[in-house]
Amino acid sequence: MGKINLKEKLDKFSDHWSPKVIAEMNDYQFKLVKIKGDFVWHNHTDTDEVFIVLEGSMKIEFENETIELDEGEMYVVRKGVEHKPYAENECKVMLVEPRGVVNTGDIKGNLTASNDVWV
Amino acid sequence: MGKINLKEKLDKFSDHWSPKVIAEMNDYQFKLVKIKGDFVWHNHTDTDEVFIVLEGSMKIEFENETIELDEGEMYVVRKGVEHKPYAENECKVMLVEPRGVVNTGDIKGNLTASNDVWV
Numbered sequence: 001m002g003k004i005n006l007k008e009k010l011d012k013f014s015d016h017w018s019p020k021v022i023a024e025m026n027d028y029q030f031k032l033v034k035i036k037g038d039f040v041w042h043n044h045t046d047t048d049e050v051f052i053v054l055e056g057s058m059k060i061e062f063e064n065e066t067i068e069l070d071e072g073e074m075y076v077v078r079k080g081v082e083h084k085p086y087a088e089n090e091c092k093v094m095l096v097e098p099r100g101v102v103n104t105g106d107i108k109g110n111l112t113a114s115n116d117v118w119v
Numbered sequence: 120m121g122k123i124n125l126k127e128k129l130d131k132f133s134d135h136w137s138p139k140v141i142a143e144m145n146d147y148q149f150k151l152v153k154i155k156g157d158f159v160w161h162n163h164t165d166t167d168e169v170f171i172v173l174e175g176s177m178k179i180e181f182e183n184e185t186i187e188l189d190e191g192e193m194y195v196v197r198k199g200v201e202h203k204p205y206a207e208n209e210c211k212v213m214l215v216e217p218r219g220v221v222n223t224g225d226i227k228g229n230l231t232a233s234n235d236v237w238v
Contacts, residue, residue, distance in 0.1 A: 001195065002186070002194075003186055003187075003188055003192050003193065003194045004192060004193045004194065005191060005192050006191045006192070006193065007191055022193075023169070023193065023195050024167075024195070025166075025167040025168070025169045025195050025215060025216075026166055026167050026198075026217070028147065028215075030169070030193070047144075047145055048143075048144040048145050049144070050142070050144045050149070067121070067122055068122075069122055072124060072125045072126055073122050073123065073124050073125070074122065074123045074125065074142065074149070075121075075122045075123065076120060076142050076143070076144050079145075096144060096147075096215065097144075098145070
């Protein structure tokens with residue numbers, strides 16, 4: 001695999017809440033996702049999950065607080081912690097997590113995306 | 120741990136070739152490093168290593184090719200692959216790799232940095 005240009009990869013899809021894999025490191029994956037509007041409350045029982053904002057801004061709601069992430073900011077959601085991502089306007093995000101993580105955790109629904117889709 | 124602003128973290132150190140940990144996800148670490156000039160040939164026998172260029176540009180020499188990475192580009196160096204990072208001008212990079220990885224691999228020398236230094 002050669003080098004990966006994040007902007008070129010982002011230009012290749014336009015759907016929201018559907019992470020695309022761009023790279024693997026050991027058994028972890030780097031994914032790009034465009035988000036807009038409300039996601040669902042969920043958690044990942046087995047793993048932490050990293051959000052890195054590449055463009056725009058987003059919020060992550062927790063039970064007792066809401067954090068706002070702007071471009072160039074990152075956050076580690078700890079395993080098992082209930083959270084709900086949200087973006088008023090489209091926000092472009094890189095996710096880092098183990099291969100096999102489903103975007104909605106154990107909550108399957110309309111926003112559950114196909115896993116392991118590469119772009 | 121709260122949100123992490125990459126630029127604020129980068130402003131907190133100025134030395135070269137000395138990665139600083141800014142976050143942990145499971146048993147992996149996200150590190151920032153400023154590089155300038157030549158590094159040493161080395162490899163990491165047990166793990167892949169991710170380079171993400173945040174500002175500037177750098178090169179990674181391999182035995183049979185050299186790749187150039189500009190801002191917004193990333194590369195996964197596969198485990199066991201000999202490589203030598205290089206930057207003509209200062210370049211700011213995020214590394215992602217398992218906790219415990221030493222920057223020079225098995226080659227200890229002047230450029231071997233203290234491990235697990237947080238910023």
